[in-house]
Structures are given as C-alpha cells and as structure tokens.
Amino acid sequence: MPELMLHKSLYDAAVVHQVARLYEGVATIAVDEDPHAVTVRFDDVDPDVADVLVDHFGNHVLVETVKQANAAEQVLMGDSR
Amino acid sequence: MSDDALQDEIAFVEDGRRVALTLDEELYPRDAILGAAYLFVDRAWVFLSRPGDRQVEVRLKPKGDTDSAALEALAGEFANELLNQVLRVRIGESTGRIREYYMARAFFSTTTQSSIDQLLAELDEEELADDDLEISVPWDTPEPAADTPDEGPAVGDEEPPRA
Numbered sequence: 559m560p561e562l563m564l565h566k567s568l569y570d571a572a573v574v575h576q577v578a579r580l581y582e583g584v585a586t587i588a589v590d591e592d593p594h595a596v597t598v599r600f601d602d603v604d605p606d607v608a609d610v611l612v613d614h615f616g617n618h619v620l621v622e623t624v625k626q627a628n629a630a631e632q633v634l635m636g637d638s639r
Numbered sequence: 640m641s642d643d644a645l646q647d648e649i650a651f652v653e654d655g656r657r658v659a660l661t662l663d664e665e666l667y668p669r670d671a672i673l674g675a676a677y678l679f680v681d682r683a684w685v686f687l688s689r690p691g692d693r694q695v696e697v698r699l700k701p702k703g704d705t706d707s708a709a710l711e712a713l714a715g716e717f718a719n720e721l722l723n724q725v726l727r728v729r730i731g732e733s734t735g736r737i738r739e740y741y742m743a744r745a746f747f748s749t750t751t752q753s754s755i756d757q758l759l760a761e762l763d764e765e766e767l768a769d770d771d772l773e774i775s776v777p778w779d780t781p782e783p784a785a786d787t788p789d790e791g792p793a794v795g796d797e798e799p800p801r802a
Contacts, residue, residue: 567669617685
C-alpha cells in the first residue's frame with residue numbers, strides 16, 4: 559500500500575485532509591497526523607491510476623498549500639488582485 | 640552566475656528517473672522554495688521533505704521520459720527559478736513596511752478627506768456664498784490703504800509732470 563509522509567512545515571495539514579476527500583473515488587485514503595507530519599495511506603487503489611496516484615496527490619496538495627498561503631497573504635496585505 | 644557555479648552551490652543527486660536538491664532554509668526561505676516548486680508542477684511531480692533541521696529536500700520527477708542530462712537541466716532550471724523566488728521574497732520583505740504604511744495612510748486619509756471636505760464647506764458658506772463661480776479674482780481683492788507708509792502714492796494722487 560503506497561504511503562506519503564508530508565511534513566507540516568511544508569504542507570498545510572488542513573489542505574491534505576481536503577485533497578484526501580477529493581481522491582476518495584480512486585482509493586481508500588487514511589490520513590494520520592502527528593505533531594510534525596501528516597501521513598497519507600492509500601488502499602484499494604484503482605489500478606488505472608496506481609502508477610501516478612501518490613505523485614498526483616503530492617502535487618495537488620503542494621498547489622493547494624501554495625494557493626492557500628498566497629490567499630492568506632493577500633488578505634493580510636489587503637491585496638484585491 | 641553560470642549553471643556550473645549554481646550547481647556547485649545547490650547540491651543535487653539524480654538516479655536516472657528523478658533529481659533531488661537539498662536546500663538550506665537559511666539561504667533559501669521556505670516561501671521561495673514553495674514558490675519555485677509551484678512553478679514546476681506542470682512539468683514534474685514535486686515532493687518536498689525535511690531531511691534535517693532547516694533543510695528542505697526537493698524531489699523532481701519529470702512527467703515524461705527523461706535521462707540524466709534532462710534531469711541535470713531540470714535541476715539547473717529549478718535552481719535559477721529558486722533564485723528568482725528568493726529575490727521576490729526578499730523584495731516583499733523589504734517593501735513590507737512601505738505597503739503597511741500605504742495601507743495605514745489609505746485608512747487615515749479617509750478621515751482626513753472628510754475633515755477637508757467639512758472645512759471647504761464652511762469656507763463656501765462664509766466667504767464664497769455670493770460668488771457664483773467661486774473663483775478668486777484680482778478685482779475683488781481689497782486694495783491696500785493709501786496711507787500705508789511703505790507704499791508709493793496711490794493712483795490719482797501722483798503729482799502731474801512738470802512742463
């Protein structure tokens with residue numbers, strides 16, 4: 559079963575949970591947290607996406623984490639772009 | 640700075656399928672690393688990890704077929720983009736106070752503007768009430784007193800020229 563460990567100082571833990579819900583259709587996903595990291599386990603993976611599932615999930619969480627950070631920064635700075 | 644010099648500063652290893660760069664967070668802020676990584680997600684699978692304190696490992700796995708040369712080039716491009724992002728972060732930090740100042744000024748000037756509007760309204764009522772155009776014209780300004788000691792004779796009081 560593939561597993562992905564995402565460090566909380568690099569990835570937003572809340573985003574990991576959100577993205578995990580999006581991928582429920584292609585795998586059974588369990589998300590565990592400890593003080594430093596979020597571990598994502600993928601079970602019952604759809605064979606069509608097995609090769610790229612973990613990589614795709616990692617990119618997805620990264621993109622959403624950066625978007626979240628930028629949105630927060632824009633709110634703080636009053637940026638209306 | 641040449642690519643060779645860059646790659647000497649940013650250590651990377653590749654195994655034929657992916658390339659990994661280990662970055663010191665003292666030199667490359669986390670936001671810069673995330674910003675550069677974000678720009679590579681369309682070309683590569685990107686994974687970030689923490690091999691040690693204040694260190695970030697960036698693993699890039701190209702989405703298509705690859706070889707060692709392409710991986711080295713990818714690492715070099717990432718390093719260059721990382722420098723761009725570091726600069727962006729540093730400029731953001733150095734201009735942060737200015738942005739805060741302008742934000743505060745924007746809020747403050749709303750109050751100031753209403754005060755100015757109020758003062759102008761008072762002036763309109765007191766001084767310019769009978770002036771349709773509300774333009775100050777020279778013929779309306781009061782003439783100085785004729786007996787002012789520092790000034791010359793008033794028009795009409797001059798002596799006629801001698802014949």
